Structure formats: structure tokens, C-alpha cells
Amino acid sequence: xxxxxxxxxxxxxxxxxxxxxxxxxxxxxxxxxxxxxxxxxxxxxxxxxxxxxxxxxxxxxxxxxxxxxxxxxxxxxxxxxxxxxxxxxxxxxxxxxxxxxxxxxxxxxxxxxxxxxxxxxxxxxxxxxxxxxxxxxxxxxxxxxxxxxxxxxx
Amino acid sequence: xxxxxxxxxxxxxxxxxxxxxxxxxxxxxxxxxxxxxxxxxxxxxxxxxxxxxxxxxxxxxxxxxxxxxxxxxxxxxxxxxxxxxxxxxxxxxxxxxxxxxxxxxxxxxxxxxxxxxxxxxxxxxxxxxxxxxxxxxxxxxxxxxxxxxxxxxxxxxxxxxxxxx
Numbered sequence: 001x002x003x004x005x006x007x008x009x010x011x012x013x014x015x016x017x018x019x020x021x022x023x024x025x026x027x028x029x030x031x032x033x034x035x036x037x038x039x040x041x042x043x044x045x046x047x048x049x050x051x052x053x054x055x056x057x058x059x060x061x062x063x064x065x066x067x068x069x070x071x072x073x074x075x076x077x078x079x080x081x082x083x084x085x086x087x088x089x090x091x092x093x094x095x096x097x098x099x100x101x102x103x104x105x106x107x108x109x110x111x112x113x114x115x116x117x118x119x120x121x122x123x124x125x126x127x128x129x130x131x132x133x134x135x136x137x138x139x140x141x142x143x144x145x146x147x148x149x150x151x152x153x154x
Numbered sequence: 155x156x157x158x159x160x161x162x163x164x165x166x167x168x169x170x171x172x173x174x175x176x177x178x179x180x181x182x183x184x185x186x187x188x189x190x191x192x193x194x195x196x197x198x199x200x201x202x203x204x205x206x207x208x209x210x211x212x213x214x215x216x217x218x219x220x221x222x223x224x225x226x227x228x229x230x231x232x233x234x235x236x237x238x239x240x241x242x243x244x245x246x247x248x249x250x251x252x253x254x255x256x257x258x259x260x261x262x263x264x265x266x267x268x269x270x271x272x273x274x275x276x277x278x279x280x281x282x283x284x285x286x287x288x289x290x291x292x293x294x295x296x297x298x299x300x301x302x303x304x305x306x307x308x309x310x311x312x313x314x315x316x317x318x319x
Contacts, residue, residue, distance in 0.1 A: 003278070003281045042255045056255075058255045064284060064286045068282055068285075068286075069282070085258075086223075089224075090217060090220060093216060097216070113215070113216065114280065115215040115218075115219050115281045116279060117280040131214055132216060132217065135212075136217060138213065139213050142221070143224060143225075150228075
């Protein structure tokens with residue numbers, strides 16, 4: 001699956017500490033790995049409300065994002081695009097949104113949700129992310145119910 | 155036909171109504187290669203059933219997309235389609251060093267000797283399979299431009315469109 005959200009920003013975040021501080025300031029319950037380096041592997045193990053999860057991110061070309069959606073008003077030619085691809089489970093998706101929201105707010109950027117072609121401004125990001133977290137609980141319950149209804153295979 | 159009933163366009167409260175969808179096969183959906191075209195049709199029908207089964211939801215669009223993908227992954231594996239093993243569904247492929255990181259196409263289809271002959275990617279709502287993503291898929295799977303990349307796209311207005319990129 002290659003759908004992602006993107007942080008569009010003119011500056012990169014300086015440290016994990018800065019990123020974590022932005023999460024904490026917004027009350028987003030994601031704990032980044034304090035020992036990690038921003039240059040390390042693209043998959044990060046994190047804690048969401050105390051439970052182990054993970055998310056991916058990497059820096060990509062903003063022109064790829066912007067040119068793919070010419071009808072979207074991105075504001076200006078952003079210097080960086082940081083991709084947060086959706087991964088397999090809903091907790092990971094929630095972690096991606098929280099990490100992206102905090103990154104954008106810490107660096108004065110925006111988040112672009114390509115699934116609805118919407119640029120989400122910093123002021124809206126926390127509320128949007130909280131909605132994602134609430135809906136994710138429901139989505140997980142629906143999915144587990146779907147799995148329970150599947151016929152058992154020998 | 156399904157009806158799009160988005161009242162607010164707010165990501166958190168968008169609603170999707172989906173009854174049985176029309177499947178629109180784009181003019182370039184077909185390759186003339188029977189294994190690929192048969193698989194395209196099977197995957198489209200699987201996806202169509204999933205969209206129908208998921209039905210109306212008020213989930214945020216990102217979660218709706220993930221829900222569709224998770225069910226699609228299980229259904230494709232369960233279908234036991236020729237040329238698609240469980241390892242060919244949502245498999246991570248590392249990109250060459252001149253690219254960043256990895257990609258995870260939804261499905262890769264192999265011929266009888268194991269070569270990848272088509273790559274399928276599901277897109278929901280307004281997301282698109284960009285040219286650079288197609289390039290990354292081919293680079294990661296080490297195939298050339300002769301290998302088909304086919305998008306199964308669940309669009310706004312509840313249409314399932316099949317097209318080749």
C-alpha cells in the first residue's frame with residue numbers, strides 16, 4: 001500500500017527531543033524512541049498510549065507530491081516533503097498521523113492528506129489527529145469483528 | 155450504483171455509501187496477456203465485493219483506505235490466484251541505493267517461472283498512483299518498463315476504475 005500523508009515544510013526538525021516536545025505540547029500520546037537518530041532506519045518503534053507500535057517516514061521530493069496534484073493549493077513551493085506512509089494496522093496509522101502533525105507544527109509546515117487531497121494547516125492538525133485516533137479504535141473493532149466472521153481454514 | 159454522501163468533506167466525518175459498484179475498466183486496462191487480464195478481472199471483483207461489504211462508514215478517509223486494503227490483502231491470499239502467493243501480497247521491496255527506502259505494492263503477479271509480470275496497487279478516494287511511484291515500484295522489483303503497473307482505484311462517487319499506469 002503506498003498511500004501516505006506528507007509533511008510539507010521549509011525546515012527539517014532538529015532532534016528527536018524537539019519532535020517529542022512538539023508531541024507533548026499538543027497532548028498527542030506518542031512516545032518516540034529517545035535513543036534513535038533522525039538519520040536512522042525509516043521504521044521507528046514507538047509507544048502509543050504505552051503500547052508498542054511503529055511508523056515509517058522518509059524525506060522525499062516535494063515536487064513529486066506537488067506535481068501529482070496540480071489542482072491542490074499547497075501554499076508555496078515547500079523545500080521538503082516528508083512522507084509518512086500508511087502501514088498495516090490502525091495503531092500504526094494513528095502513530096503516523098501524530099508524528100506527522102507534531103513534525104509539521106514544530107517546523108511551521110502543513111500536512112497533506114492525499115486520500116482527500118486536503119492540505120491541513122497547523123491549527124487544524126491536532127483536532128484532525130484526535131479524530132483519527134478515535135476512529136481508529138472503531139476501525140480496529142470493526143476489523144476484528146470481520147475476522148471473527150471469517151470461516152476457519154483447516 | 156453507490157452514492158457519495160459526503161456532507162462536510164471533513165476527513166473525520168466523511169461518509170461513504172457503497173452498494174454494488176460499477177467496475178470501469180479503462181481503455182488501457184487490458185494487456186492482451188491472458189494471465190494478467192484474468193487476474194485484473196479477479197482482483198477487481200474481489201475489491202468490488204470488499205467495498206460493498208464495508209458499506210457505509212463514517213471513518214476518516216485514511217482509515218477507510220486502510221480498512222479496504224487490509225481486507226483486500228486477506229481476500230487476495232484466500233483466493234489462491236495463479237501467480238500470486240501470500241508472499242506476493244503487501245510485500246516490502248527495498249529500493250536501489252539511489253532511491254530512498256522501500257515500497258510495498260499491494261500485489262505482484264508472477265508468470266509460471268516466477269518472473270514478475272504485473273504490479274497492482276489499490277488506491278482509494280482521491281489518492282493517485284503518481285509516475286514517480288510507478289518508477290519506484292519498477293525499480294524496487296527490478297523490472298523494466300515492459301512490466302505492467304495496474305491501478306485499482308476506488309474513486310469518489312463510488313466507482314471502481316481499473317487503469318494501467
